[in-house]
Amino acid sequence: MKFLNHFSLSKDLRDSKIIEKELSKLTKKNNYNFKIFFLIDDNVVTCKDVVFFYETNNIYSDLLEKNNFAYIGKKAKTIFLSSFVSKEKLSFLNKSNILEYRNIREVLFSNNREISSLVSSGFQLMQWKKDNKFCGKCGFKNRFLSFENSMICSNQKCLKRIFPRINPTVIVNITYRDKILLARNRNWKKNLYSCLAGFCEFNESAEEAVERESFEETGVILKEIEYVFSQTWPFQNNLMLGFQAKAKKSEIIIDKHELEDARWFSYRDLVFSVNNKKLILPKKHSIARNLIFLWEERFKN
Ligand SMILES: [Zn+2]
Known part of the structure; x- marks a missing residue:
């Protein structure tokens, strides 16, 4: 089975651990180049629809605040970082008015794997740092440990x-x-249908979560539940575990609190509806689309 890696860092970037406090020394030697992309909440700073990387050999430039950036990885002599930026600071960079910002979800699907994975990782690291400034147990400040991605309470x-x-x-x-079962949530864009999905609960295996989600949302009881592949997804720090399963019966009882609609599609229905724009499937690199691709393969051979 092929890997789904559009949003995960390539091995060379993952393997290039650098101690964050060592970064400034590398700069002093002046043989490293930093490439930094900027986040404004859920938006990424772009230039002509492409992610904008600010290049510098001075990590302590005015644009970066101490502890307000994350080290993502290193490739040859280039070190990739992400940082939040204020609109005021961005305007300093944007004197010629070429920069704008786009929602990160669009950016993740409209760039190549390397860029998408850097954005996905850099976004998650920055969110994690932002959300964990204080200890949840005693309320003291947390300190970032630069030799690994972890923090420790300063108390x-x-x-x-x-x-x-x-x-x-x-x-x-x-x-x-x-036939394949596809469903839609009420708040999704019109005609978008996808596979059933949900969070694992405490004290539940992934297979049990699959069984429960299917029954809760559609009343469909499953058999032959098999793991297929996984994908990292930066929102809510998901690790999405992809499965395939067979329904024991075709009867559907929709949970209207969760879903607006759920239906069985034959391959012909699916192709016809997509061609006539009556059905929109999830985006190309998503795990949902890849699970549907997998089912479609059966009819192509
Ligand atoms: Zn504490």
């Missing part, structure tokens, strides 16, 4: 360690004979 009596939180989520391609 010597507490010293609670905090690691990046990853939330396992399941997504499943459910079939009944030659």
Whole structure:
């Protein structure tokens, strides 16, 4: 099975651990180049629809505040960082008015793998730093440990360690004979349908989460639940675990609190509806689309 890696860092970037406090020394030697992309809340600063990387050999330039950036990875002599930027600071960079900002979801799907994975990682690291300034146990300030991605409470009596939180989520391609089950939420854009998905709960295996989500949302009881592939997704720090399963019966009872609609599609229905713009499927690099691709393969051979 092929890997789904559009949003995960390539091995060379993941393997290039640098101690964050070492960064300034590298700058002094002046043989490294920093490439920094900027975030304004859920937006990424872009230039002509492409992610804008500010290049400098001075990590302590006015644009970066101490502790307000994240180290993502290194490739040859280039070090990639992400940082939040205020609109005021951005206007300093944007004298010729070529910079704008775009929602990160659009950026993730409209760039190549390397850029998408840098944005995904840099966004998650910055969100994690922002959301964990204080210890949840005693309320003292947390200190970032630069030799690994973790934090420690500054209260010597507490010293609670905090690691990046990853939330396992399941997504499943459910079939009944030659049909696939697709559903839509009320707040999605018109005609968009996808596979069923949901968070794993405490004390529940991923397979049990698949079984529960299917039954809760559509009343469909599953058999032959099989893991297929996974994908990292930066919102809510999801690790999406992709499954396929078969329905025991085709009857659907929709949970109207969760879903607006859920239907069985044959391959012909699906192709016809997509061609006639009656059905929009998830974006190309998403795990949902890849689970549907997997099912479509059966009819192409
Ligand atoms: Zn504490």
